Amino acid sequence: MTKDVLVSISGLQMAVNDIDRSEDAPIEVISPGVYYFKDGKHYIFFEEVAEGIPGVTKTQIRLHGKEMLEVMKKGVSNMHLVFEKNKHNRFS
Secondary structure (H helix, E strand, C coil): CEEEEEEEEEEEEEECCCHHHHCCCEEEEEEEEEEEECCEEEEEEEEECCCCCCCCCEEEEEEEEEEECEEEECCCCCEEEEEEECCCCCCC
16 A cells, blocks of 8 residues: 655754754754555655755665564665664664
């Protein structure tokens, strides 16, 4: 089963150093996407376009039950984040 969805993600982009918190800025992404459920996992796919930067970043969010969430980005920006319940993961 596939559904068209509207993805809304908001957060706070924080300054690299703790000295100047005036650089902290709220960010929000709103984009049409696709949701589906397969093999016990929830998937959300959508594309992001950054202002002033040519190209597209394709984003996939994968939810493994209530224990793990993965966010993968490919394109202009690349990353793979894994969030697991009761675990600390370090990203560079």
